[in-house]
Amino acid sequence: MILVPLMMVSVSLHGDTAQSLYEKSLSQGDVEAARMLRRALELESDSPEIRFRLAFLYHKMNFREEAIEQYQKTLQLDGCHAKSLVNLGNLYSDLDRQGEAAGLYKKAIRCAPDFYAGYYNLALVQSQDRVDLLEKALELKPNHFGSMYLLARTYYGQNESRGLSMLEKACALKGEHVGCLRELGQWYLDSQNLSEAKRTLKRALFLSKHPVERREIRLILQTMDASS
Numbered sequence: 001m002i003l004v005p006l007m008m009v010s011v012s013l014h015g016d017t018a019q020s021l022y023e024k025s026l027s028q029g030d031v032e033a034a035r036m037l038r039r040a041l042e043l044e045s046d047s048p049e050i051r052f053r054l055a056f057l058y059h060k061m062n063f064r065e066e067a068i069e070q071y072q073k074t075l076q077l078d079g080c081h082a083k084s085l086v087n088l089g090n091l092y093s094d095l096d097r098q099g100e101a102a103g104l105y106k107k108a109i110r111c112a113p114d115f116y117a118g119y120y121n122l123a124l125v126q127s128q129d130r131v132d133l134l135e136k137a138l139e140l141k142p143n144h145f146g147s148m149y150l151l152a153r154t155y156y157g158q159n160e161s162r163g164l165s166m167l168e169k170a171c172a173l174k175g176e177h178v179g180c181l182r183e184l185g186q187w188y189l190d191s192q193n194l195s196e197a198k199r200t201l202k203r204a205l206f207l208s209k210h211p212v213e214r215r216e217i218r219l220i221l222q223t224m225d226a227s228s
Helices: 018-025 030-043 048-060 064-077 084-095 098-111 117-126 129-140 145-154 160-171 178-189 195-208 211-227
Strands: none
Touching: 018 030, 018 048, 030 048, 048 064, 048 084, 064 084, 084 098, 084 117, 098 117, 117 129, 117 145, 129 145, 145 160, 160 178, 178 195, 178 211, 195 211
16 A cells, blocks of 8 residues: 655744644644644654654554654653553554553553553453453443444353344444444354344445455355245
């Protein structure tokens, strides 16, 4: 994939303060915002929020090394910057540095025990206590789809009916999530609830935009029809 920078109208930075540049950056496209934030850091290098915002933009634009550097610098300024801890953990997890990622998520939980993201992301990299972590994440953010979806799959391995009930809630929360609907349809099929399986898989087929995925769902439905 080629990352093509946005074409933005250049904004004059002359005479601006670090704070005004930060505020202006919030209404700009990513490339122009990053330019403003780099200028802001020349004026005020010890602002964790400016550094975090720049790190976030680098992360969003997939400049991973730059994002890691700026998250690390943010944490040097504020060791309990919870969003930096979580986002840096995500980058380490993507690099298969799971132990370091888990350590950052645990620190985020210690620093901000009411921030759901620390619990959810720790559950992704640490299988032990996964249920407790996800239940805590949902206690803090009841409508978090990721926690619901992962908890449903975790429950399903232990108690099929409980997992199915949770997946129904997750799919209801994101009614156009094809992956959730397809999995729910397969679970209905596994439990011999054929009418719900067919209804759910037809919905997934209708929403899917991917030819291979559509072909696979269609094949399941054809197999159901042939066996009925």
